[in-house]
Amino acid sequence: MSLLDRAGAGLADLLSGAPDLTELVKGSTVSLAVTGLSRAGKTVFITSLVHNLLSALHQPHRMPLLKVVGEGRLVAARLAGHPASRLPRFPYEQNIEHMAATPADWPARTTDISEIEIDIRFAPSGALGFLLGQIGDGIATLRLRIVDYPGEWLLDLPLLTQSYADWSRATLQLARRGLRAEIARDFLGFIADHGPDTADNGDDAKRAHELYATYLRAARDRHGLSFLQPGHFLDPGALADNPTLWFAPLDLPAGFDHGKPGTLGALMAQRFEAYKADIVTPFYRQYFGSFSRQVVLVDVLGALLAGREVFDDTRRAIDAILDSFRYGQSNILRRLLRVNRIEKVLFAATKADHVPDIQRDHLAALLRNMVALPALDVTSSNAEIDVAALASVISTQEDTVEIDGHRVQVVVGKPVGKDTWEKFFVGNVPAKPPKPEAWGQPFLNIPVFEPPVIDVSPVDGIAHINLDLALDYLIGDKLR
Template identity: 40%
Template sequence: MPLSPFDPSGRVPILRHKDKGHFVLGRITDGISRSAETAISGVSEALFEPVIRLGVTGLSRAGKTVFITSLVANLLDRGRMPQFGAAPRVEAAFLQPQPDDTLPRFEYETHLGAITGAAPHWPASTRAISELRLSLRVRPSGFLGGLRGPRTIHLDIIDYPGEWLLDLSLMGKTYTEWSEATLERIAHRTQAEAFMAQARAEDASLKLDEPRAQTLAASFTAYLQEARAAGWSDCTPGRFLLPGDLAGSPVLTFAPLPKPLEAPRGSLWREMDRRFEAYKSRVVKPFFRDHFARIDRQVVLMDVLGAIHAGPMALEDMRRTMAEILGAFRPGNNGFLTSLLLGKRVDKILFAATKADHLHHSQHPRLTAITEALLREARDRAAFAGAETRAMSLASLRATIEETREHNGATLDLVRGTLLDTGKQAAMYAGQLPEDPNHLLSPARKGEAAWLNADYSIMSFAPARLTLRPGDGPPHIRLDRAADFLLSDRLG
């Protein structure tokens, strides 16, 4: 039976026959059509209004929301961006409707109001993926810049939870492998005691009992929540912590279990196995296909100070976790991603240790060096794959001021701010970070329970009340250098 005419949009041929072969042909034709449209759109963007797609992610409490809010505010008003090399060429910046109608808009105005209002407070953390488009009218550089005139370049910022990115590590594992590795890793964590007792007592060869499966999944989720609050980084599967509209669904109702000697059909083990595979195919893969594959530049935010404060094991956990995250940016070594990205790679990755305002500036080089060492193995792999990487310490919103005091005959470089829990002013000395990062990384790799001959403390500060001059964005530390690395070469 012949094909019908094109549909009213003029793009996709409609098949009226119900024969399966025709439906397969229709899907293939539709796929070719969408691929052609994507290619044409990409050429159009490159020639007329280029788009830079910047992904921003990080683990819990790393400050993704504040980073995006302050970055956008400081690109709109560039008075505090002296190290942003492209700033003199930016004639105007303005927000526009985001291009993806299926994604929530990043609530920029709400978050900016939270940190700059009369009673400033930290905005709510990332709960799902969101997007924001900032358009820049840029005067071209170079000899022909005056002849071409300004052009518009769009910056599409995609905000997504780092826990989702960690799920990539699940793609190459079976349920058996994931269960064994997870149970071994968490066996000695106090946060996992209740769940481990339940898992060890379970006979997974017995017939599936749905309420029991739900109880196990809920207990495992409670462990993940407590582990994240305690500073552990390897909290996967990510959607257990941020379920959204998947809450209560079978695809989030599984947990790691000891493998029984036999697992007959209909058993708890077989059903957990099936749901684990469904999670990979229905949750993880669509995220990478629909969102991650479009990213050009990436920021990975890290609360390195928080991990140091939590102790050697938390720091080592962060090192392993960041190495796994970087696996997402090495598609050449991952068949799953290679087939999705078709050779496209993220070409610049910034690893940023946040909350640099919790330290006196004299210690910032040491924080950056620790971040570099923490990521050395992971960064080397990314560099081998062709991505340019950089580590940096920054504060997206500066919440403290610096001061120096004499204490017990010693001079201490402090930071002072408003405590988050009491609202009172307090000065903090976080401890002296070592000049040699191995003094931290070595005991972390050995699994030491605590730091020897060192005490690292941290306080939670509230945002300071701001009085901004016209043309100035919120105060920050090195946000202009971050923008320069990520954007300046594309704004020429």
């Protein structure tokens, strides 16, 4: 007898649009990709999310806005075993130990892809819960698979639609402007002497690549820039000695196609195509295929304080990332890579604990404007996109100080490596990108505050802002 026969007529209607019952009984998996520009807070986000999920049964008050917790339907949350055949495992335990140590510190920088899985056992609500109760213990399981990978790699996607000549032109135009011109000087000098018709002597391409990659790393690490391509040049990892990477943009004449055989231009163009075909395409086919939910973390405050060039650059990077999530004919993931549909994307402004409570709405509003969400064509063929401000780990407290006779809200925290508490005041966070004349001096030294006291065992959780809300938006529909 089928389930519907047993439960009576009319249930088909009740169930349409709800998660599949057989899926609930057998358990289903939802994959969440966590990306964001470098230092946006991905590692800390995943670590805190996992810790708070594992702690949620003991400490439900930390995650009330995740409805399965808030409604008391969570039965258990456990780390799943990690088969050796998979991606490297996300180092959750090591990260928590770092943050819980004395003195407390933040996890080390990550440069490669990793994953972690959590089994969430819960009582489904409504008709589904009733049905499941009829045929078993009434408990469903959702496996949440979280994948962490360097956000830089996301900026490789747009390359797939560009030729070497298109990419070279756009990249050099950008490299010759403002702050970048200074950082890229050695590289630009080298390519001025080594045009595309230079005979390929085996060394010049590698040298050009090294100078170009040095420029990209300096732009990221010393100046906070984010629109940096190709992404694997920044953290090549296992590809460090792979000659496919030994290319860089060149000044190309109009009509440049493949370049003349035996020239530097031809070699560069060939490697550019090989990079797309052998590195970018397999990566996305393999890993993006199963992501249906995506969170893109952005350090909005850091970008804002770093000044106009960094802010504009962050916007450019967000634009390129958004392009990858647009659907319809032009979508790269769908059209070129034939990967599954991404159903939900959340853009989140991280480290909201760096500003007082009253400013946090502005942080989200500013990101909303950067993402140009109001203007996005939100048809059913696009991913569902939203914006939030969050702090994975609240590392500050609120206070007020008097400035020029006015009481203003500030945050205070204990900078890593110091014994004293410091106040941090950023002024008003604008809800819209500042006008050109309104930019002040770039400020790159945002204090790094120690994380709060954390228990390594998943009992008490970690104080956060909006992690529960973010998770409910991203996967809440699978936990109804």
